[in-house]
Amino acid sequence: MSFSPARFFAVLAKEFVQMRRDRVTFALMIGVPIMQLLIFGFAINTDPRHLPTLVEMADSGPVARAVVSGMQASGYFEVIGTVTSAAEGDRALREGSASFVLVIPPGFERDVARGLSPDLLLSVDASDPTAAAAAVGAMPGIAATAIAETLSGATATAAKSPDPFTVTVHRQYNAEGKTSTNIVPGLLAIILAMTMVMITAVAIVRETEKGTMEALIATPVRPAEVMLGKIIPYVLVGYVQTLVFLLAAKLLFDVPFIGSRLAFFLGFNIYIVVNLALGFLISTLSRSQMQAMQISFFTLLPSILLSGFMFPFAGMPGWAQAIGTAIPATHFLRLTRKVMLKGAEIRDIAPDMAAIAVIMAVIVVAALMRYRQTLD
Amino acid sequence: MTDDLVISVRGITKRFGARTVVDHFDMDVPKGAIYGFLGPNGSGKTTTIRIMCGLLTADEGDGTCLGYDIRTEPQRIKENVGYMTQRFSLYEDLTIRENLDFVGRMYRMKGRRAAVTEALEELGLADRAGQLAGTLSGGWKQRLALAACMLHKPALLLLDEPTAGVDPKARRDFWDEIRRLSAAGVTVLVSTHYMDEAVQCDHIAYIAYGKKLISGPAQEIPGMIGLHTWRVQGPEIGALEAELRSTPGVGQVARFGAVLHVSGTDAVALEAVAKAGMARGLHRWQKKEAELEEAFIYLMAGATDNFSGNAA
Numbered sequence: 001m002s003f004s005p006a007r008f009f010a011v012l013a014k015e016f017v018q019m020r021r022d023r024v025t026f027a028l029m030i031g032v033p034i035m036q037l038l039i040f041g042f043a044i045n046t047d048p049r050h051l052p053t054l055v056e057m058a059d060s061g062p063v064a065r066a067v068v069s070g071m072q073a074s075g076y077f078e079v080i081g082t083v084t085s086a087a088e089g090d091r092a093l094r095e096g097s098a099s100f101v102l103v104i105p106p107g108f109e110r111d112v113a114r115g116l117s118p119d120l121l122l123s124v125d126a127s128d129p130t131a132a133a134a135a136v137g138a139m140p141g142i143a144a145t146a147i148a149e150t151l152s153g154a155t156a157t158a159a160k161s162p163d164p165f166t167v168t169v170h171r172q173y174n175a176e177g178k179t180s181t182n183i184v185p186g187l188l189a190i191i192l193a194m195t196m197v198m199i200t201a202v203a204i205v206r207e208t209e210k211g212t213m214e215a216l217i218a219t220p221v222r223p224a225e226v227m228l229g230k231i232i233p234y235v236l237v238g239y240v241q242t243l244v245f246l247l248a249a250k251l252l253f254d255v256p257f258i259g260s261r262l263a264f265f266l267g268f269n270i271y272i273v274v275n276l277a278l279g280f281l282i283s284t285l286s287r288s289q290m291q292a293m294q295i296s297f298f299t300l301l302p303s304i305l306l307s308g309f310m311f312p313f314a315g316m317p318g319w320a321q322a323i324g325t326a327i328p329a330t331h332f333l334r335l336t337r338k339v340m341l342k343g344a345e346i347r348d349i350a351p352d353m354a355a356i357a358v359i360m361a362v363i364v365v366a367a368l369m370r371y372r373q374t375l376d
Numbered sequence: 377m378t379d380d381l382v383i384s385v386r387g388i389t390k391r392f393g394a395r396t397v398v399d400h401f402d403m404d405v406p407k408g409a410i411y412g413f414l415g416p417n418g419s420g421k422t423t424t425i426r427i428m429c430g431l432l433t434a435d436e437g438d439g440t441c442l443g444y445d446i447r448t449e450p451q452r453i454k455e456n457v458g459y460m461t462q463r464f465s466l467y468e469d470l471t472i473r474e475n476l477d478f479v480g481r482m483y484r485m486k487g488r489r490a491a492v493t494e495a496l497e498e499l500g501l502a503d504r505a506g507q508l509a510g511t512l513s514g515g516w517k518q519r520l521a522l523a524a525c526m527l528h529k530p531a532l533l534l535l536d537e538p539t540a541g542v543d544p545k546a547r548r549d550f551w552d553e554i555r556r557l558s559a560a561g562v563t564v565l566v567s568t569h570y571m572d573e574a575v576q577c578d579h580i581a582y583i584a585y586g587k588k589l590i591s592g593p594a595q596e597i598p599g600m601i602g603l604h605t606w607r608v609q610g611p612e613i614g615a616l617e618a619e620l621r622s623t624p625g626v627g628q629v630a631r632f633g634a635v636l637h638v639s640g641t642d643a644v645a646l647e648a649v650a651k652a653g654m655a656r657g658l659h660r661w662q663k664k665e666a667e668l669e670e671a672f673i674y675l676m677a678g679a680t681d682n683f684s685g686n687a688a
């Protein structure tokens with residue numbers, strides 16, 4: 001009954017051989033840490049810079065220009081253009097094409113000179129409070145520098161008041177800056193990605209692994225009948241999950257839902273379909289349920305880390321944003337936040353829908369190329 | 377094709393990558409026959425059966441199955457064929473009745489409920505219909521799978537090693553069922569590597585390395601090989617067996633209890649061996665008709681396990 005090193009080494013060696021043969025597990029053992037290292041090390045930045053900013057410039061005097069160029073120079077803001085009306089600015093914030101809108105009121109320069117301490121309005125998309133926080137924090141410093149640079153000489157003496165102008169920050173969509181308001185709508189994208197992809201992949205691979213698929217396709221059944229029949233039940237699971245989720249978001253976290261229900265419904269359906277298609281694609285790549293689980297998990301990591309769910313999308317470098325853009329969760333997450341928090345209508349979410357549709361087309365083509373009715 | 381051939385294929389070839397699994401295979405299966413499909417492991421039996429029932433497309437060759445083109449009409453073939461896979465392929469987490477009912481739905485059967493109930497009664501499983509299929513014993517699973525692929529009353533039954541891993545009693549019952557179906561006019565193509573099953577077939581095809589070595593009515597097979605056999609009885613038969621194996625002119629020696637069947641294709645050389653043996657006076661030598669058993673042992677000796685051959 002003594003411990004035999006020879007037997008122990010035999011088991012050890014066998015385990016290594018099997019590990020090496022199971023290529024998916026092996027790839028994941030190496031791939032997951034590398035991926036996490038790259039993402040956490042290089043891609044994630046909780047202090048995002050170059051956030052898209054629009055300026056509504058009703059007065060373009062030297063002080064106003066100094067403020068704008070000071071914002072640009074700070075690195076936090078990237079001035080991407082000007083708007084001519086408040087409605088235009090609001091629309092850009094709702095769509096997500098801008099994170100900030102700076103409003104310089106008419107007669108700003110004159111009022112500064114008269115010492116009336118006029119007000120600059122900085123509207124902030126606070127639906128992602130982390131992303132906006134640093135930029136908002138930098139704003140008083142930027143204003144002070146602008147004053148110091150421009151208000152010298154005559155105007156300086158004219159504007160004797162301690163504050164030549166003030167900056168009012170208007171947090172939109174999440175006035176209290178609650179993290180849960182940002183996280184909860186995004187979580188739906190992750191939950192659906194997790195369950196829809198994994199369940200579909202495993203359900204299909206199970207038939208192949210157990211040998212029932214061969215008998216099934218030996219009957220006159222058509223591939224479309226098998227696929228739809230297998231997938232629709234999980235679509236219903238997705239509906240139930242979403243319903244439970246929305247109720248919990250409202251009752252437990254008091255997350256508002258102010259946008260168009262129809263817009264949400266459309267977006268949510270296309271997102272479920274894209275995830276099912278991805279699950280289907282994974283099933284065609286897996287030989288066992290275990291592999292299907294592993295590959296699903298592998299696709300889930302970027303959905304969590306690079307979609308803007310946990311860390312601000314704007315803070316990631318270009319390459320990471322490019323990967324993030326290819327992930328359906330990124331777009332559904334934006335869509336959900338827009339609809340729930342920003343009151344978006346269908347036209348506001350059109351770009352996100354289009355992006356998901358493109359990703360879906362690619363996945364479906366890849367899946368169909370991998371799937372064959374016959375066994376060869 | 378002629379009307380009395382259920383399967384008629386010519387030059388069927390299938391490659392997986394660089395490996396040719398089925399190599400220019402011809403087959404004619406007459407209506408109502410029990411057609412035995414024999415060959416060692418990995419010889420291409422399963423692949424050939426899958427091609428016949430439309431699950432795989434052949435790279436080369438053509439032919440018909442039940443009068444439908446195997447290349448262009450797999451859908452029609454699937455509707456009229458019952459295919460029993462090597463592995464148990466019903467849902468273990470569905471009940472016996474649910475499994476049969478599902479199969480019936482796949483074939484869009486009319487009067488499905490009645491057919492399922494009838495099948496359950498014939499199987500003797502009517503009182504266990506609510507039991508999960510996964511809890512059945514190996515023999516019962518086999519019978520259930522057979523009932524499932526016979527549910528839509530196909531004219532052709534393709535059985536891929538249906539009795540692998542089933543006990544002898546269950547195998548006998550299974551073959552009684554096959555003969556009953558055959559008597560009722562169903563054509564059966566069955567692959568096996570059990571010799572006692574092969575002798576139950578009316579027609580035989582032997583495949584090795586994806587190539588057909590021989591085919592024909594079962595009783596003609598030994599004659600086609602040209603095998604001559606002597607029956608030897610007497611003391612110390614084990615020693616004689618070893619001696620004969622290395623004697624020129626002897627193709628094979630098969631032992632059946634205390635009796636040896638000594639066979640070879642060269643009748644003259646074999647007779648000389650027999651004469652010499654008789655001259656020694658120790659054993660009784662008797663010329664006999666070569667039978668299927670000898671023929672199969674001869675064929676199998678000629679084609680050892682195909683995996684080793686193909687790996688080279």
